[in-house]
Amino acid sequence: MVPDWVIVSGITFSYLLFVLYVGLRARTRETGSTLEQYVAHGRSLGLFILFFIMGAEIFSAFAFLGGPGWAYSQGAPGLYIIGYLALGLLPWWVIGPKTARLGKKYGYLTQAELISDRFKSKALSAIIALVSIGAFVPYLTIQITGAGFLFEAATEGNIPFWLGGFVAFLIVTIYVVASGLRGIGWTAVIQGMLMVIVAWVIGIAITREFYGGVGEMFGRIAAEAPEYLTIPGHEGAMSPVAFSTAVLVSALGFIMWPHLFNKAYGANSEKTIKKTIIIYPLYGYLLVPLMFVGFAGVLIFRDEPLANPDSVLLELVMMSGISPWLVGVLLSGALAAAMSTGANLAHTAASIVVRDIYVRLFDPPASATLERRLVWLTRVFVVLISLTSFVLALFNPATLVALLLGAYGAIVQLLPLVVALFFWRRATTAGAYAGLISGTLVMLYYSFLAPPLFDIHAGILGLMVNTALLVGVSLATRPMEKEHVDRFVEDSKVPLQKIERRASRPAGAG
């Protein structure tokens, strides 16, 4: 008789090989000739692929581990994730097409290129790039940790943590290096579909197995532990102010993640960007069954709380005695979430290093040789960044989560700059620096050194100071040339299809 864990890992490895095959097959002859092809996929991603790339990137290991873990340990506060998923992409309706327009017109490939060109500062580009990398590496580390953890739990420890994490991310690195954004697109399509199916299968199966249904489960929680079902949640986990500002900061900061800008530069039409936004809130429905699973854990583990709440989904799956074949498929789905997010993170982080630090600061002359060298450099950095994250995952310090939250709060601080870029001609370089730096410091202070004022999320506190200083300092300094700022406000109003691509793109300047 074959042991269960062999069946589980057999199915999972077949799945991983399949993803590798699809990722490599996406490679075409043009891939690798220019950085633009490799990074922004020649600006021609279709809706189908784009939608799954975005979904794959948003649903990470967190959806399968942290999300249910939060619902299990705190209850209703976990719902804030659904709230911000619904709202998060809305500002992109305005900002996304504008970003794509300026990208097409001036050849931007990253968020930092756009911002630093508007505020005429190369140093700003490097600062933004460093903040982004600082946000990406811990995020990628969490994906690798998730993958290793999933393997270890599902194979009852027969595949150790380090090996599971290593194999999953070796495959990711291979197809990202070989195929760029296109490799990500086709694998994301498969992984996105698998995630949706797996989430609902788990959600329904677990609630039925332990309670006889969703309604029965909530009925019992309402009778035995009603505090889990409303704010502030279990043991006053989250006050109304904390809940509301957490929804706000995530909804506002969501569109500031640099990989979103990369995808806008890759989109082939404004309609494609908007269609993605339409379907996007529905991704929230992927999280609904996973929340059910978290709530299922509330009563089951009431007497013996789990040491690590994030393992609630895995514990329940193993306890429910479902067939190892199904566990293999479930593991593949959860791994898909970790891997597809990881692929995007590694890819975006590498293109940021090359474009925003190397090209921006050293300004090499444009040529065909340089383009080839940049593509190679991007590949090298995909490998380096994945390796760094893997090493960090081995140490798995708990502080990583704190690091990620800090980095997220920092990403949010870019919002005033981006809004000013498109709408406020009067914003100046000094204002941009004052806002970004003060906002980040305030956010860091209230994240790590002092309890947040009135329970308001530290990111929101930073954002208020940031905006005030951006406006104040800009008004106190000399306006930038009208011709320069008009370029951003006016040119971003011209629809994408009316914009002529620049024939040749200078490597450094925009």
Next chain:
Amino acid sequence: MNNGHGERRRGRTRRIAYVMGAYFLICTLALIWPVAGLANRIEPVVFGMPFFFFWHVLWVFMVFVGCLVTYLWEYAGEDE
């Protein structure tokens, strides 16, 4: 495209921006306090879900519908 046509078009774009902007503002307010406070309750149970849970599921749908309407409105009368 003559000027009168362009004027009308800009007016329409602005109208869409105001109406849908207001709609999405309502969606946002629904999910934060004080409005969300009104929904912060267990009863009535809808589709087996406590009300506060259902409230989130509902607004995901409302945002989706809003986006769909905005899209159809913005591109109405244009051929693909």
